[in-house]
Amino acid sequence: MKPVQFVAPEEAARANFYALLARLFYLPPDRDFLKALAGTGPLEAEAGELAEAWRALTEAAAGADPESLRDEFDTVFVGTGKAPVTLYTTAYTIKHSNEAPLAELRGQLAGLGLARRNEAHEPEDHIAALFDTMRFLVAEQHDLHEQQRFFDRWIAPAVPGLCAAIGRNEKLTFYKHVGRVTECFCAVEQRSFEML
Numbered sequence: 001m002k003p004v005q006f007v008a009p010e011e012a013a014r015a016n017f018y019a020l021l022a023r024l025f026y027l028p029p030d031r032d033f034l035k036a037l038a039g040t041g042p043l044e045a046e047a048g049e050l051a052e053a054w055r056a057l058t059e060a061a062a063g064a065d066p067e068s069l070r071d072e073f074d075t076v077f078v079g080t081g082k083a084p085v086t087l088y089t090t091a092y093t094i095k096h097s098n099e100a101p102l103a104e105l106r107g108q109l110a111g112l113g114l115a116r117r118n119e120a121h122e123p124e125d126h127i128a129a130l131f132d133t134m135r136f137l138v139a140e141q142h143d144l145h146e147q148q149r150f151f152d153r154w155i156a157p158a159v160p161g162l163c164a165a166i167g168r169n170e171k172l173t174f175y176k177h178v179g180r181v182t183e184c185f186c187a188v189e190q191r192s193f194e195m196l
Contacts, residue, residue: 011141018138022132026126028069029066034064035061050188054181057180076171088127090102090125093161102123102124108150109124112136127162130154145196147193151190156190167180
């Protein structure tokens with residue numbers, strides 16, 4: 001049996017934040033999830049823009065209707081044919097047609113002992129899967145440089161384009177707040193990694 005390791009509170013908070021973002025981008029929140037999100041307290045004042053974005057998200061959650069959010073999610077992120085806003089991050093990062101980022105990503109995940117479940121229909125570059133991988137790296141206390149390499153390769157290049165697309169889409173309301181929180185949280189992570 002693997003021994004239980006102590007996770008520092010700030011690392012547990014990071015892992016939980018990644019888990020929250022993964023969940024929000026994987027499925028629209030149901031009533032219980034919205035209630036829990038609305039009931040969370042504010043972030044520390046030192047969090048600055050992230051604290052303000054978080055406050056706006058929790059307020060939006062308090063007044064959100066789950067059915068409307070499902071429609072919002074399905075209309076913009078699923079769509080019929082091509083989704084108006086794709087959650088597949090390679091769409092924001094591929095510069096040349098001969099690039100094969102999914103093969104590279106699958107290789108990195110395999111090196112971590114991770115792989116897509118057979119019942120999963122989403123490719124590994126879905127933003128929810130990438131955030132969940134970061135949750136795993138943080139929660140399992142992988143080296144910070146390893147966390148940084150994964151973040152810098154797969155998340156940091158895609159988040160600006162994804163969040164900009166979310167911000168521009170007129171059919172999104174609640175998810176504009178999710179996009180803003182995502183942008184602010186990833187900026188905090190980026191600055192923290194730069195200090196290593």
